[in-house]
Amino acid sequence: VRSVAIIGTGLIGGSFGLALRAAGFEGEIAGVSSPPALEAALRVGAIDRGATLSDAAATADLLFLAQPVRRIIETLAALNEHVHPDALVTDAGSTKQAIVNAAKEKLTRCRFLGGHPMAGSEKTGAGAADANLFRGRPWVVTPTTADDLRDPRAADLLGWLERFGAQVIALDAAAHDRAVAFSSHLPQLASSALAATLGAANPSASAPVFGPGLLDMTRLALSSFDLWNDIFITNRESIADAVGAYIARLTAVHQAISTSDQTALRSLFQSAQELASGLREPRK
Amino acid sequence: VRSVAIIGTGLIGGSFGLALRAAGFEGEIAGVSSPPALEAALRVGAIDRGATLSDAAATADLLFLAQPVRRIIETLAALNEHVHPDALVTDAGSTKQAIVNAAKEKLTRCRFLGGHPMAGSEKTGAGAADANLFRGRPWVVTPTTADDLRDPRAADLLGWLERFGAQVIALDAAAHDRAVAFSSHLPQLASSALAATLGAANPSASAPVFGPGLLDMTRLALSSFDLWNDIFITNRESIADAVGAYIARLTAVHQAISTSDQTALRSLFQSAQELASGLREPRK
Numbered sequence: 001v002r003s004v005a006i007i008g009t010g011l012i013g014g015s016f017g018l019a020l021r022a023a024g025f026e027g028e029i030a031g032v033s034s035p036p037a038l039e040a041a042l043r044v045g046a047i048d049r050g051a052t053l054s055d056a057a058a059t060a061d062l063l064f065l066a067q068p069v070r071r072i073i074e075t076l077a078a079l080n081e082h083v084h085p086d087a088l089v090t091d092a093g094s095t096k097q098a099i100v101n102a103a104k105e106k107l108t109r110c111r112f113l114g115g116h117p118m119a120g121s122e123k124t125g126a127g128a129a130d131a132n133l134f135r136g137r138p139w140v141v142t143p144t145t146a147d148d149l150r151d152p153r154a155a156d157l158l159g160w161l162e163r164f165g166a167q168v169i170a171l172d173a174a175a176h177d178r179a180v181a182f183s184s185h186l187p188q189l190a191s192s193a194l195a196a197t198l199g200a201a202n203p204s205a206s207a208p209v210f211g212p213g214l215l216d217m218t219r220l221a222l223s224s225f226d227l228w229n230d231i232f233i234t235n236r237e238s239i240a241d242a243v244g245a246y247i248a249r250l251t252a253v254h255q256a257i258s259t260s261d262q263t264a265l266r267s268l269f270q271s272a273q274e275l276a277s278g279l280r281e282p283r284k
Numbered sequence: 285v286r287s288v289a290i291i292g293t294g295l296i297g298g299s300f301g302l303a304l305r306a307a308g309f310e311g312e313i314a315g316v317s318s319p320p321a322l323e324a325a326l327r328v329g330a331i332d333r334g335a336t337l338s339d340a341a342a343t344a345d346l347l348f349l350a351q352p353v354r355r356i357i358e359t360l361a362a363l364n365e366h367v368h369p370d371a372l373v374t375d376a377g378s379t380k381q382a383i384v385n386a387a388k389e390k391l392t393r394c395r396f397l398g399g400h401p402m403a404g405s406e407k408t409g410a411g412a413a414d415a416n417l418f419r420g421r422p423w424v425v426t427p428t429t430a431d432d433l434r435d436p437r438a439a440d441l442l443g444w445l446e447r448f449g450a451q452v453i454a455l456d457a458a459a460h461d462r463a464v465a466f467s468s469h470l471p472q473l474a475s476s477a478l479a480a481t482l483g484a485a486n487p488s489a490s491a492p493v494f495g496p497g498l499l500d501m502t503r504l505a506l507s508s509f510d511l512w513n514d515i516f517i518t519n520r521e522s523i524a525d526a527v528g529a530y531i532a533r534l535t536a537v538h539q540a541i542s543t544s545d546q547t548a549l550r551s552l553f554q555s556a557q558e559l560a561s562g563l564r565e566p567r568k
Binding site for chain 1: 402403404405421422424451453455460463464466467468470471472473474475476477478479480481482483484485486492493494495496497498499500501502503504505506507508509512513516517520523524526527528529530531533534535537538541542544546549550552553554555556557558559560561563564
């Protein structure tokens, strides 16, 4: 890779640029984004210059689309006439099936490899970008054929991701979407619904009465809806399944609390502890 | 206060001892607990000596009961024949109505002021005790009469709590229990139920696919059931109400996801952000 274009220079796009630089990338990094987003990315050193999509596509041999899901789908279509046939296009979209389908249909002139860095924060914008944002975090890639990972451009990309400290995991796009419905989209909705429940219930007199656990449980509730709307639209069925499973579990909890069923509650805590401890085991 | 007894020298009891020392308390601090808990509290300097309940009660003019709720209720009854009539007994129980009722009935020979420091961690034991655990956190006290806070012993206690950096809030015991059902007990069950849902749903292949938000949302799920059982038993009705309100909210979310109702989802995120931001505003 000699020349990179980052389309969408927010938190993820900006962190990608900073991580490339920190890992020793010496080629040019162009950014395509709104004027304020480009300014923020230039200020932190995540990109070298702002460009138009057609200009960036003409020169870059790696294009990283770090936009909301439906914007990525639009960009894939708009890119096709401009990209270099040797270029690799990859992305950071939070759902993958809709993007992989769109790439197959719309981006016919060069290779595409779907990606999803499982990193982020409640902060947004390149001002919060961090060269270490991806370190120790999964970065899912969604090849559609075995060739997709063997291609030299893809191998090059995976090399940089490993230098970022990311844990690269290859997964089918549909399997990715089902997994994140439970591990990412459900937790977001659980946090937002919890905060909304508290907001509706809490008389102002007792509003300050809470412990540190509530701050953990409402951190995701700070997220902006605009980042999530595309996810809900493009992963509707799996998310509905996950929320349904959560409601079923909570209905059993409600029953156990109401009847002081200590056996059921102890068993709930044991299953929960097991999963929560497993998440915290060091990754191989 | 010249002499303090801490009954139950775990994380909260141990932190109380360390906070007293850090705030300049020079009197004796005796501890009443199991032999390993006393050893841990002695090792970190949270207490000066281990004692039996009757011995500690005979000498202390402030007794701090930092045990699970139903153990506190037992201790209140056992203490009555041993306490000094000028002593003040206070506690750290997570629910207050059952404890205040028991104190009124069983602890007739000295004053009682219910308390609940809204601090803690998923760690347990005096080994994790911290002189700053209560700093910036609410410490609810539950007087039953106006006199309860005017009493010189109580005023003395409140002075120490303020030197700990805690935010003292006086609240009726029943109002406290309703508030924490939403702000503390519901978040615990939401976290445990989320972790259990993920544990049941996640095929092992996609197990490592999660972002940092899931670690926040499952931190409370690491908690031990033994600490929570008494809370569920002594605050059953309010917790069932809170879980019911959460299920109702999630059912609306499920409907909104299934029908791609963007207006409902945007409104959910806005209510949630408002509550979550409010929790993070600096306390007065």
